[in-house]
Amino acid sequence: MSEKKRIRCKMRHNGRSLLLVLSLLSLLAGGCWDDRELNELGIVSGSAYDWEDNEWKGTYQVINPSSGSSSMGGSGGGSTSSPPFLTYTVKGNTIMQAIERTNLTSTREMFFSHSRITVIGESLAKRGISQLIDLFLRKPDARETVYVFLAEGEAGRILDQLMQLTKNQGAGIQLMIEQEARLTSYFPGIRLFEMAMQLSSDSESSTVPEIKLTGNRVMDRTDDTAQTDLPSRIAFGRLGVLKVDRFVGWLSQREAFGLSFLTDKVKKANISFPSTPGKSDRDDASVTLLHSSTSVHPIWEKDHFVMDIDIKAGGILTEIGSELDLEKASSMRQMEHAIENNIAETIDTSWHAVKKLNADVTGFAVSIHRNHPKRWKRIKQEDSWDTVFQNIEIRPHVKMKIERIGLIGSAYKSLEPK
Amino acid sequence: MKLKFLSNHKVAAAGPETATASSRPLDSSLDANVAEIKRRIGNSSDVVFRSLSNPASTSPSLTFIYIDGLVNADLITQAVIQPLTDSKDLQEPGLDNEKALLLIKEHILTVSGIKECKTVESLLRMLFEGNTIILLDGAKTALAAGTSGWETRSINEPTSQGVIRGPKEGFTESLRIGTSMIRRRLKNADLRVEEYKIGRRTQTGIALVYLHGIASEQVLAEIRKRLDAIDTDSILESNYIEELIEDGGMTPFPTIQNTERPDAMAGGILEGQVGILIDGTPFALLAPATFFSFFQSSEDYYQRFDISSFLRIIRFTAFFVSLLLPALYIAVTTFHQEMLPTTLLISLAAQREGIPFPALIEALIMELTFDVLREAGVRMPRAIGPAISIVGALVLGQAAVQAGLVSAAMVIVVSFTAISNFVIPSLAIANSIRLIRFLMMLIAGSMGLFGIMSFLMVLLIHMAGLESFGIPYLSPVAPMKPSYLKDIFLRMPMWKMKMRPSTYGSQEAPRQNLPAEQPQASGNPFEPQGSENS
Numbered sequence: 024m025s026e027k028k029r030i031r032c033k034m035r036h037n038g039r040s041l042l043l044v045l046s047l048l049s050l051l052a053g054g055c056w057d058d059r060e061l062n063e064l065g066i067v068s069g070s071a072y073d074w075e076d077n078e079w080k081g082t083y084q085v086i087n088p089s090s091g092s093s094s095m096g097g098s099g100g101g102s103t104s105s106p107p108f109l110t111y112t113v114k115g116n117t118i119m120q121a122i123e124r125t126n127l128t129s130t131r132e133m134f135f136s137h138s139r140i141t142v143i144g145e146s147l148a149k150r151g152i153s154q155l156i157d158l159f160l161r162k163p164d165a166r167e168t169v170y171v172f173l174a175e176g177e178a179g180r181i182l183d184q185l186m187q188l189t190k191n192q193g194a195g196i197q198l199m200i201e202q203e204a205r206l207t208s209y210f211p212g213i214r215l216f217e218m219a220m221q222l223s224s225d226s227e228s229s230t231v232p233e234i235k236l237t238g239n240r241v242m243d244r245t246d247d248t249a250q251t252d253l254p255s256r257i258a259f260g261r262l263g264v265l266k267v268d269r270f271v272g273w274l275s276q277r278e279a280f281g282l283s284f285l286t287d288k289v290k291k292a293n294i295s296f297p298s299t300p301g302k303s304d305r306d307d308a309s310v311t312l313l314h315s316s317t318s319v320h321p322i323w324e325k326d327h328f329v330m331d332i333d334i335k336a337g338g339i340l341t342e343i344g345s346e347l348d349l350e351k352a353s354s355m356r357q358m359e360h361a362i363e364n365n366i367a368e369t370i371d372t373s374w375h376a377v378k379k380l381n382a383d384v385t386g387f388a389v390s391i392h393r394n395h396p397k398r399w400k401r402i403k404q405e406d407s408w409d410t411v412f413q414n415i416e417i418r419p420h421v422k423m424k425i426e427r428i429g430l431i432g433s434a435y436k437s438l439e440p441k
Numbered sequence: 442m443k444l445k446f447l448s449n450h451k452v453a454a455a456g457p458e459t460a461t462a463s464s465r466p467l468d469s470s471l472d473a474n475v476a477e478i479k480r481r482i483g484n485s486s487d488v489v490f491r492s493l494s495n496p497a498s499t500s501p502s503l504t505f506i507y508i509d510g511l512v513n514a515d516l517i518t519q520a521v522i523q524p525l526t527d528s529k530d531l532q533e534p535g536l537d538n539e540k541a542l543l544l545i546k547e548h549i550l551t552v553s554g555i556k557e558c559k560t561v562e563s564l565l566r567m568l569f570e571g572n573t574i575i576l577l578d579g580a581k582t583a584l585a586a587g588t589s590g591w592e593t594r595s596i597n598e599p600t601s602q603g604v605i606r607g608p609k610e611g612f613t614e615s616l617r618i619g620t621s622m623i624r625r626r627l628k629n630a631d632l633r634v635e636e637y638k639i640g641r642r643t644q645t646g647i648a649l650v651y652l653h654g655i656a657s658e659q660v661l662a663e664i665r666k667r668l669d670a671i672d673t674d675s676i677l678e679s680n681y682i683e684e685l686i687e688d689g690g691m692t693p694f695p696t697i698q699n700t701e702r703p704d705a706m707a708g709g710i711l712e713g714q715v716g717i718l719i720d721g722t723p724f725a726l727l728a729p730a731t732f733f734s735f736f737q738s739s740e741d742y743y744q745r746f747d748i749s750s751f752l753r754i755i756r757f758t759a760f761f762v763s764l765l766l767p768a769l770y771i772a773v774t775t776f777h778q779e780m781l782p783t784t785l786l787i788s789l790a791a792q793r794e795g796i797p798f799p800a801l802i803e804a805l806i807m808e809l810t811f812d813v814l815r816e817a818g819v820r821m822p823r824a825i826g827p828a829i830s831i832v833g834a835l836v837l838g839q840a841a842v843q844a845g846l847v848s849a850a851m852v853i854v855v856s857f858t859a860i861s862n863f864v865i866p867s868l869a870i871a872n873s874i875r876l877i878r879f880l881m882m883l884i885a886g887s888m889g890l891f892g893i894m895s896f897l898m899v900l901l902i903h904m905a906g907l908e909s910f911g912i913p914y915l916s917p918v919a920p921m922k923p924s925y926l927k928d929i930f931l932r933m934p935m936w937k938m939k940m941r942p943s944t945y946g947s948q949e950a951p952r953q954n955l956p957a958e959q960p961q962a963s964g965n966p967f968e969p970q971g972s973e974n975s
Contacts, residue, residue, distance in 0.1 A: 058775045058889070060800065061793040066778075066786060088791035136779030137786060164779065194783055 065131030068108060068193030070169075071178035072155055073144035075114065081121040082112045082179030083133060084193060106245050107190035110182050118158050134164065139193035141169045141215065142234060144178035148263065148270035156219045156268070167216035170200050172234035173263035173270065181234055183243040184257055196257065200232065203259060204290065208312075209279050210262055211288040218265070225388035225399075227267050230274070230282065233260040266382040274376050281373025284334060284366060285385045285417075287317035294338075296361040298345045307344035310362055310425060312336050321391045323398060327414040330387060334366060334419060339427040346437040349428055363421040370419045383412055464560040469538075471578035475504055477561055488568075493525060504576045511571035513590025520552040521573055521586050538579035545575065546584055554587030569644065593618065599701035599723070601868060604740040611701045616646045616720035622703035623650055623718075627710065631655070637668055645676040646720035650706070655713050657946030660729055660910045664715055679719045679726050686728075688908050693876050695869040696909035698730040705739040713947025729909035729945050731916050733929045735867035736760070741932050750931040757930065759864035762857065764874050767804045768885035768893050770854045774800045776889030792848035801886030803847050807855040808879065810836055815859075910946075917944050 071082040090105040115121030159165045189195035200212035210232035221229035238255025262279035298308035315336035322329045392399040493503040558564040571589025599611030612619045635649040667686040683697045706716045709727040717726040741749040814833040842849045865871040884892040907914035917925035925942035927933040943949045
């Protein structure tokens, strides 16, 4: 091999290894574009949106990792009295502009993948929230699984409130609504994608629970949580009704409960009823519903729809204040009847309220579309759903069964010496 | 490819000295022969030359040569020197040299093995093997009396592959003891031991141990071919052989198993593997080996199958943990924060506050620290042991965390990884994982989970392409042989494993309920039917 040839060969070899190294390096560069260290992240646990002065006003609750958890690791960070989260409030013509502007005041990049709740202010809800939904569905790191709440007045205020027992307020509120939906069934929590689906369905309506403070002061200092009874707490109030993408009104707690029955959202619930309806109409007994199922059948009757609503529920008697003899089948039947009446009444009140708001949060439209597709087509053509909806009559048939009466047989009151 | 690889060694090994060593016949003069041997050996103090001249001076004079330390001195005195001095026959006048030699060989010497040497080279070789050379004046042939006997280590418990239940004896450095240990376990005429001498300078004894009719003929032929092709000047440990006969190609994965345990070796041989014992090391080789061979421990068969199966699962889990845990930690904390539960994320973020390094660097620091400590632990003198453990505990533990250099979670990750690495029974594969782990961490740090997945795929493709003496490395999983899977991921009960799987190329044959007329003496029950390779 001549010297020249050898050099050329060597050069070719060098060139090849250079190419290999370059391609490997480019692989690294290509991969690193979206890497973020944990201490560059502002973990957003909740966001709130208001409409103020024709601008979006976003409030972002960012978790402060160095508060509490452990004093280990990063001894520089941890003073225990620092609040568990910080909020940033920014305004912008678009939501993204607002988010971008947080970077002007914060050391951390907003990271939304762990966001749990979003609170919509009444001002924004009245203007329309379609753009917000669009953002959530479009943005890569936004979670559509956040729970949505409405706030009367300014939404951002809610995110300043500290909670007891939990440091991460967003996760705390999520836990609250999940517990509530499981245990009392007044407000089924709604996630953003569910809301979007309901608003874009035939019903075009959705319900969102209201979140509020029980007092008028925001407890936003860490010292504030050092008392056993906070004067102001986060609570769920009413049920907000959205139609298309706008807020149209509130349903009270009782009306919301009726709606839960109508839409088969009841899991576990407590119902108080008069045990001896003949003697007194005062509620003096409670039953805990263990299961309940609702089925809705729309029937066309001459000129209007009748909704046949079958509710089957069962539960356990948990308290009784009268001297009713529980060993008699007739007295059980009497109580069951009282409960059935109670449920039917609740449903009725709820239906009236819904009708007044003229928002089909009951999902009747979907049900009618499914069962009477042809008639639905005509309704659509004639654009007469609103009138059809107003003319709907509901016929609730409630079947309640007290399955257990608890650990003592007769009412305690009947054991008392006379 | 393999042969090319070996031929490189041939060129490198052929030195100028060895080239001149052509065979030289012995001279008939004793003095000339002794002078020649002395020239060859130099003035080594351990070589003993002892002349035995007869007072009668009619009989030929003798010279013994042996190497002190390689011979059994008592045996030389009793079986060589004494008979020679006492013998009346030798003192008969007019004894012809050739006749005297025959006489010595057949009547006088009482040692068991006597060989004749006609060249200086064969004489030297015999000498180095511990024989006593008897040179007779006037004879062109020397006698080598088998008097070898040197100090050997007593049989101890294996240090690197301990078991709770099972035989506690391990191979020693002596080849002969090794073969005897296997022979004791396999009292069968089919057990064959083939010996090789490899290494120009070391002349190391290598024994190929296998069961005739069970080990695949192709595999055997391949092993013999590769052993024959070795041309190197030294073999000091089994790894020399391992590297020289391994299938070619760059791979971090071992394709030959090593073991310190005669029972593990017997087990392998019974399944059709070929054992390679190397003189001078307690580590013997088993070939061919598949990836899954490295996850089988001999103790798997010494305890109940359910426990063994559970341990197998633990081992495979530990394998993945050891390979992936630091990489996953890096990937998740730098790319995929959304995958973590919020509480964990916050806790991790809190720990990372104030840590000056990115997760990748942090992990590399800790992993390297651990490897340094581990290496120190192996090399350090016993007396310093406690010091190292204390310093190690401080470096890898609380102190590093409190100093704000690493996060507590990283300490957990590194420790768990390290512990998992020790769960894998074979040190060979544990070490290769250790190496791959670093690569995995770098890729995770640059490309996240996507990188980990791609690299795993590359790794799998690479492993699927590997072979060990013609046996696919991932067999019996790829290529899939469902009936061979009884002893791979789980260890089925003994009564379920009736047939020997031919993972290693042997015939599939019953291991239990053998046909009645199959004693070892009357021929081979597993007569090869053209031993097929899988």
